[in-house]
Amino acid sequence: MDVANLRINGNRLQQSLEEMAKIGATSRGGVTRLALSDEDKQARDLFVKWLKEIDCEITIDDMGSIFGTLPGSENNLPSVMSGSHIDSQPRGGRFDGILGVMGALEILRTIRENNIQINRPVTAVAWTNEEGTRFSPAMIASGVWAGSLKKDYAYNRTDPDGKRFEGELIRIGYKGPSPAKRWPVHAYYEYHIEQGPVLESKNRIIGVPKGIVNLNWYDIYIEGESNQAGPTPMVNRHDSLVAASEMIIAANEIPNKFGGDLVTTVGRIDNEPNSVNIIPGQTHFTFDIRSWNDGLTQRALDNLLPLFKDIADKRGCIVRIEETWRVKHSPFDPKLVRIVNDSAIKLGFDPLEMTSGAGHDAAYINQVAPTAMIFVPSIGGRSHVEIENTTWEDCKAGADVLLQCMLQSANEA
Amino acid sequence: MDVANLRINGNRLQQSLEEMAKIGATSRGGVTRLALSDEDKQARDLFVKWLKEIDCEITIDDMGSIFGTLPGSENNLPSVMSGSHIDSQPRGGRFDGILGVMGALEILRTIRENNIQINRPVTAVAWTNEEGTRFSPAMIASGVWAGSLKKDYAYNRTDPDGKRFEGELIRIGYKGPSPAKRWPVHAYYEYHIEQGPVLESKNRIIGVPKGIVNLNWYDIYIEGESNQAGPTPMVNRHDSLVAASEMIIAANEIPNKFGGDLVTTVGRIDNEPNSVNIIPGQTHFTFDIRSWNDGLTQRALDNLLPLFKDIADKRGCIVRIEETWRVKHSPFDPKLVRIVNDSAIKLGFDPLEMTSGAGHDAAYINQVAPTAMIFVPSIGGRSHVEIENTTWEDCKAGADVLLQCMLQSANEA
Numbered sequence: 001m002d003v004a005n006l007r008i009n010g011n012r013l014q015q016s017l018e019e020m021a022k023i024g025a026t027s028r029g030g031v032t033r034l035a036l037s038d039e040d041k042q043a044r045d046l047f048v049k050w051l052k053e054i055d056c057e058i059t060i061d062d063m064g065s066i067f068g069t070l071p072g073s074e075n076n077l078p079s080v081m082s083g084s085h086i087d088s089q090p091r092g093g094r095f096d097g098i099l100g101v102m103g104a105l106e107i108l109r110t111i112r113e114n115n116i117q118i119n120r121p122v123t124a125v126a127w128t129n130e131e132g133t134r135f136s137p138a139m140i141a142s143g144v145w146a147g148s149l150k151k152d153y154a155y156n157r158t159d160p161d162g163k164r165f166e167g168e169l170i171r172i173g174y175k176g177p178s179p180a181k182r183w184p185v186h187a188y189y190e191y192h193i194e195q196g197p198v199l200e201s202k203n204r205i206i207g208v209p210k211g212i213v214n215l216n217w218y219d220i221y222i223e224g225e226s227n228q229a230g231p232t233p234m235v236n237r238h239d240s241l242v243a244a245s246e247m248i249i250a251a252n253e254i255p256n257k258f259g260g261d262l263v264t265t266v267g268r269i270d271n272e273p274n275s276v277n278i279i280p281g282q283t284h285f286t287f288d289i290r291s292w293n294d295g296l297t298q299r300a301l302d303n304l305l306p307l308f309k310d311i312a313d314k315r316g317c318i319v320r321i322e323e324t325w326r327v328k329h330s331p332f333d334p335k336l337v338r339i340v341n342d343s344a345i346k347l348g349f350d351p352l353e354m355t356s357g358a359g360h361d362a363a364y365i366n367q368v369a370p371t372a373m374i375f376v377p378s379i380g381g382r383s384h385v386e387i388e389n390t391t392w393e394d395c396k397a398g399a400d401v402l403l404q405c406m407l408q409s410a411n412e413a
Numbered sequence: 414m415d416v417a418n419l420r421i422n423g424n425r426l427q428q429s430l431e432e433m434a435k436i437g438a439t440s441r442g443g444v445t446r447l448a449l450s451d452e453d454k455q456a457r458d459l460f461v462k463w464l465k466e467i468d469c470e471i472t473i474d475d476m477g478s479i480f481g482t483l484p485g486s487e488n489n490l491p492s493v494m495s496g497s498h499i500d501s502q503p504r505g506g507r508f509d510g511i512l513g514v515m516g517a518l519e520i521l522r523t524i525r526e527n528n529i530q531i532n533r534p535v536t537a538v539a540w541t542n543e544e545g546t547r548f549s550p551a552m553i554a555s556g557v558w559a560g561s562l563k564k565d566y567a568y569n570r571t572d573p574d575g576k577r578f579e580g581e582l583i584r585i586g587y588k589g590p591s592p593a594k595r596w597p598v599h600a601y602y603e604y605h606i607e608q609g610p611v612l613e614s615k616n617r618i619i620g621v622p623k624g625i626v627n628l629n630w631y632d633i634y635i636e637g638e639s640n641q642a643g644p645t646p647m648v649n650r651h652d653s654l655v656a657a658s659e660m661i662i663a664a665n666e667i668p669n670k671f672g673g674d675l676v677t678t679v680g681r682i683d684n685e686p687n688s689v690n691i692i693p694g695q696t697h698f699t700f701d702i703r704s705w706n707d708g709l710t711q712r713a714l715d716n717l718l719p720l721f722k723d724i725a726d727k728r729g730c731i732v733r734i735e736e737t738w739r740v741k742h743s744p745f746d747p748k749l750v751r752i753v754n755d756s757a758i759k760l761g762f763d764p765l766e767m768t769s770g771a772g773h774d775a776a777y778i779n780q781v782a783p784t785a786m787i788f789v790p791s792i793g794g795r796s797h798v799e800i801e802n803t804t805w806e807d808c809k810a811g812a813d814v815l816l817q818c819m820l821q822s823a824n825e826a
Contacts, residue, residue, distance in 0.1 A: 198644070198646070228608040228609065229676065229680060229770075230608070230770030231771050232610065233611070234669070242662070265652075265690070266693075269687065277680055277771075357644035383640065383644070
């Protein structure tokens with residue numbers, strides 16, 4: 001058969017996603033499947049069972065990442081890998097991460113049932129703890145695999161209850177025997193929902209990210225003066241929450257001021273003593289700024305951070321600014337990006353060149369192997385919420401593109 | 414002896430306050446003595462012990478309020494009462510509340526040791542749960558005593574751990590046999606720290622509040638749309654925290670816009686899901702507005718609350734505004750206010766007419782009996798914090814004024 005005509009089984013992909021969505025299902029149609037939880041273990045067991053059903057060679061590394069490989073005719077050549085993650089946000093969606101794992105599994109199933117001859121081995125992977133919501137930071141296992149994070153550091157991360165990453169990994173039986181360390185990979189494709197509204201708004205089905213935007217996180221700590229609300233005249237106040245509010249407005253106005261593709265977010269705020277009749281004395285918030293353009297980001301930061309100081313000064317508060325994460329924009333492998341684009345066109349789609357605004361395991365793999373991604377639309381642009389959704393047709397479309405990409409890379413010499 | 418020359422014992426008052434400050438003492442010089450906690454019980458036991466030492470008749474009502482009375486020669490006449498509260502804020506100060514209880518005790522001790530003949534009985538009182546920080550609302554026991562709050566309502570209030578007020582009252586052994594219900598009171602004086610910076614800034618020692626400002630509390634709930642921070646363009650966002658920040662700025666500008674003695678405070682904010690890389694979808698904050706002028710307050714609210722709606726609309730968010738507390742300004746008894754003022758002048762002070770910006774048990778008692786208050790300076794205007802402080806000299810000064818006021822009222826026919 002001409003592999004250009006080969007298609008994945010959309011019903012089977014849907015059924016697999018529906019099975020997975022039962023594990024950690026929430027009342028409003030989402031899932032809570034935190035990394036290394038009982039639900040994570042249950043979903044891993046199911047993934048491993050499905051890999052076994054198609055006679056994959058299964059490797060579990062000592063960070064808990066699961067690799068299922070089908071052999072190629074030249075089995076000593078570096079493999080073509082695809083996958084994503086099984087863990088979810090608390091009350092997150094049914095597609096984020098798991099679509100990329102089930103997509104890769106579906107490619108292997110399709111290759112197996114059609115007895116397709118491939119030159120190189122192909123591997124489906126599920127990376128541990130991508131979300132970073134239970135154990136910070138995000139993408140911890142792909143980071144260790146790629147050599148960007150230390151394994152000891154990862155093992156000693158604790159969840160909000162103080163439980164160690166390694167302890168939880170052992171508890172669910174997924175500290176595997178193989179060291180989490182990169183091996184040669186010929187090509188890595190990650191299939192994922194867009195998690196934004198761009199594809200939907202432009203009425204496109206396949207998105208082709210040219211790379212991942214930069215990502216910069218800050219912790220802002222403001223110290224004012226706590227006092228009784230009633231008896232303290234306005235002029236005597238050093239209200240840390242009012243200062244924070246002004247900073248949040250300033251942070252929100254930055255993209256409008258500097259243009260381009262900048263996005264800024266204050267996601268978290270903590271206020272002390274947080275009592276109705278006490279003037280706030282200590283406020284902390286996080287600040288997230290991203291763009292494809294590292295220079296633009298820097299100019300925006302050079303404008304905004306001194307503004308934070310001015311606002312604090314004006315209100316008699318002290319501000320401390322800590323940079324907690326800084327990753328430059330990361331362009332994917334141009335050849336693989338072209339393969340994704342061309343495969344989509346051959347399948348009759350009108351692919352959209354874009355950037356990935358979110359981090360993915362692909363960001364770490366991109367540092368050590370040729371990497372590209374495939375996006376499909378998120379309905380209403382919603383993600384990390386229970387109503388996160390993607391049509392089954394679009395799920396199939398992205399997987400068909402992935403199949404063609406993997407076959408092409410796997411048949412390269 | 415001429416009682417006009419009678420003075421309280423400043424050292425004894427200081428020692429009593431220092432003893433009390435040991436109960437629930439924090440590492441930074443404050444106290445945590447939450448209502449109906451073990452620390453509250455320990456402090457109550459000490460107060461009762463000291464009342465017994467001067468042969469007071471002790472009554473504990475079924476809201477846990479403690480009354481210690483010295484008889485007058487016409488013991489069937491309504492008594493002259495003074496007191497405040499024993500409970501504190503979490504990591505609160507050593508003077509808020511307890512100064513008024515120890516002050517009243519010191520008056521009784523002074524009368525007893527000097528064998529002063531008084532016409533009417535005099536009573537020192539400690540009201541349960543004034544702060545409202547463990548069991549909302551504030552001033553719950555004086556409210557029940559005055560008939561403004563229902564006892565069943567009070568009994569069923571729960572703390573953040575779900576423990577009932579009545580259960581905790583029984584647990585610490587302070588559900589007394591006497592029904593919490595007002596009896597005739599000839600005059601009620603409450604001695605308290607100012608909890609604001611006005612006396613200090615004007616270099617005065619005695620403040621004479623003409624009454625308590627109005628108090629209005631609102632809960633503001635904003636619903637936006639939660640989404641992944643990176644992939645969501647700014648224009649597609651409905652960020653509830655940005656909307657809240659604009660509202661907080663607007664609320665903070667109201668006193669400047671409307672003038673007078675208005676003060677506004679946003680003390681508490683809660684944000685969901687409060688995660689660094691997720692656009693906030695639900696934000697709640699509290700709004701507190703106070704003034705002596707009820708009409709001015711209403712005009713400010715008529716301006717601000719529609720502004721909240723406009724801000725929410727502009728950002729595609731929904732806002733819900735709930736009024737949770739509304740008390741009109743409450744003028745004290747003019748005759749008692751004059752007695753406080755004249756007593757201070759006779760003692761050589763230059764008393765300052767002012768208002769009380771904070772609520773006090775006096776607010777409820779003022780509804781059923783002639784009431785006035787005496788303020789002494791808070792260093793730096795700080796209160797509800799561990800560094801809350803008042804000099805021992807000022808503590809004595811206020812208690813001397815209180816003594817003269819109580820003697821004058823107690824000797825009235």
